[in-house]
Amino acid sequence: MISAYSGTQVRAAEEPLLAAGLGDVLMQRAAHGLANAVITELRARGRRLYGTRVVVLAGKGNNGGDGLYAAAFLAGRGMRTTAVLTGGAAHPAALAAFLRAGGHAEELTGETLKPLAAETARAGVVIDAILGTGAKGGLRGSAAALVEAVLEARRTDGGNGFVVACDLPSGVNADSGEAAGPVLPADLTVTFGGAKAGLLADPGADHAGRVHVVPIGIEEHLPAPALRRLEEAELSRLLPQPARRAHKYSRGVLGIVAGSVQYPGAAVLACRGALAAGVGMVRYLGPPEVAHLVRQSCPEVVCSDGAVADNRVQAWLVGSGMGPEDHEQLARARDAIQSGLPVVADAGALPALPSKLAPHVVLTPHAGELAALLKRLEGEADARFGDREAVEAATFDAVRKAAGLTGATVLLKGPATLVAIPGGEAFSQADGTPWLATAGSGDVLAGVIGALLAQAGSAVEPYRFLGMGDDGRWAALAALGAALHGIAGRAASDARSGGPITAGGVAEAIPEIWGKVSMLSNSGAWKRNSHSQPLR
Numbered sequence: 001m002i003s004a005y006s007g008t009q010v011r012a013a014e015e016p017l018l019a020a021g022l023g024d025v026l027m028q029r030a031a032h033g034l035a036n037a038v039i040t041e042l043r044a045r046g047r048r049l050y051g052t053r054v055v056v057l058a059g060k061g062n063n064g065g066d067g068l069y070a071a072a073f074l075a076g077r078g079m080r081t082t083a084v085l086t087g088g089a090a091h092p093a094a095l096a097a098f099l100r101a102g103g104h105a106e107e108l109t110g111e112t113l114k115p116l117a118a119e120t121a122r123a124g125v126v127i128d129a130i131l132g133t134g135a136k137g138g139l140r141g142s143a144a145a146l147v148e149a150v151l152e153a154r155r156t157d158g159g160n161g162f163v164v165a166c167d168l169p170s171g172v173n174a175d176s177g178e179a180a181g182p183v184l185p186a187d188l189t190v191t192f193g194g195a196k197a198g199l200l201a202d203p204g205a206d207h208a209g210r211v212h213v214v215p216i217g218i219e220e221h222l223p224a225p226a227l228r229r230l231e232e233a234e235l236s237r238l239l240p241q242p243a244r245r246a247h248k249y250s251r252g253v254l255g256i257v258a259g260s261v262q263y264p265g266a267a268v269l270a271c272r273g274a275l276a277a278g279v280g281m282v283r284y285l286g287p288p289e290v291a292h293l294v295r296q297s298c299p300e301v302v303c304s305d306g307a308v309a310d311n312r313v314q315a316w317l318v319g320s321g322m323g324p325e326d327h328e329q330l331a332r333a334r335d336a337i338q339s340g341l342p343v344v345a346d347a348g349a350l351p352a353l354p355s356k357l358a359p360h361v362v363l364t365p366h367a368g369e370l371a372a373l374l375k376r377l378e379g380e381a382d383a384r385f386g387d388r389e390a391v392e393a394a395t396f397d398a399v400r401k402a403a404g405l406t407g408a409t410v411l412l413k414g415p416a417t418l419v420a421i422p423g424g425e426a427f428s429q430a431d432g433t434p435w436l437a438t439a440g441s442g443d444v445l446a447g448v449i450g451a452l453l454a455q456a457g458s459a460v461e462p463y464r465f466l467g468m469g470d471d472g473r474w475a476a477l478a479a480l481g482a483a484l485h486g487i488a489g490r491a492a493s494d495a496r497s498g499g500p501i502t503a504g505g506v507a508e509a510i511p512e513i514w515g516k517v518s519m520l521s522n523s524g525a526w527k528r529n530s531h532s533q534p535l536r
Ligand SMILES: NC(=O)C1=CN([C@@H]2O[C@H](COP(=O)(O)OP(=O)(O)OC[C@H]3O[C@@H](n4cnc5c(N)ncnc54)[C@H](O)[C@@H]3O)[C@@H](O)[C@H]2O)[C@@H](O)CC1
Pocket: 011, 014, 018, 023, 026, 027, 028, 030, 059, 060, 061, 062, 063, 064, 066, 130, 131, 132, 133, 134, 135, 136, 137, 138, 139, 140, 143, 166, 167, 168, 192, 216
């Protein structure tokens, strides 16, 4: 699991070591980690160190100090290093070490801005160390102008140097991932002590590139993370396996209220997602025309046009492919949401939610749907997240706000899918491929999460190892669903040499992904499925 922290959490964890006079030691560890990452990257690209040009953009704080010490180390390895001092001053000891190592420093002024931007754009390696966790707002003034000029120079002259962000891309908010000003997108972010939450939430995640965490000795002082990302070991642990004496009802029955005469395919895809994700049985409730199509495509599904109360299920999925005119389906969706059972509320169910929900209700909006929901809840006049762009500019804040206002677990779909519960605990999963942005993909995801809710029952024990409160299990299941869906999408595309995929193709890829992931033990070794018989 990747654990990510707010800037404040990391700074608090540094406090005891700073008080013990270890500030410079921490900085040296960070700088070594950064320099080593640059060397590893150059070697992986088959580039020699000696003579390669490095430009470090160094702010006046400790982030700039890390960058300068790292550049000093690289200068010692024969790299040609220039420091651009963006804040009119620099960390004194780090600058002295950099100059001693043979580095060359330039002040950023109105006159030097253009040539320094051109030099940065041409450099083989750029270390972005303007701002770190001490940033207040985005890049401003001459540092902002420099980054804009570098971006422009790269656009026009095609510079393709490798950009490494020191701790986080400068101007990205460490807590939220927001970027109020220009940002130099990184190929790699080398972050210290623990990942910052803003590196796992868009738009910060988009700017961060790959994220590499360098331990610096503060780890034991870190609190529970602000954001978690499940990796294969946790996914393997969370995936349910049928008991030897399981029957279809004990394995979980999912009721699906989805699709409409206008969008019948959504019902089919939600059913296919659910069937692929291990549920014992799917019951479909909807208009006869849609039920007919569901029966044709998924003969495993039991269809009816009856009432929610007449169907014994362990969880519901409601809303995919439904519109405001589908009164009968919306009435069923409301009944399901009020049943007290775990529910996935998707698409058409989102505008019709009751005002107070609980974390066993999992909302699955995309950015546009989340904006509409927040606009309704916050009131049009005060809405900070009035449109899709506002949500996309601050995804982590938006999803936490929605969880807080509704009381539900909220999953915001995107390249980094975020899941939050009202208490603030959250997950970020980025397992997929941009090919997943295809019609019907969300219906499959809703089906997968519904299936996981149906299989989970009310048990809390299997989730304890995540170190979250009991309500966190709903978010964990939603994150597990997002991960399965993402990995399956990637596998489906890989099977076509990286080509496009369809929503149906994602559903088809899920069982094999499930099998592969569930056979990975926590130590990363292969294990036997719990239901398989020992071979003698
Ligand atoms: N505190 C520690 O013990 C450690 C800190 N480390 C590094 O230190 C960084 C944090 O250092 P600092 O607290 O000095 O903060 P930063 O280096 O992030 O920046 C602080 C400086 O930038 C200015 N500033 C803030 N917002 C600005 C904006 N929007 N535009 C222009 N200037 C702005 C501030 O006035 C201040 O002078 C971390 O990101 C990490 O890289 C590491 O060396 C590890 C140890």
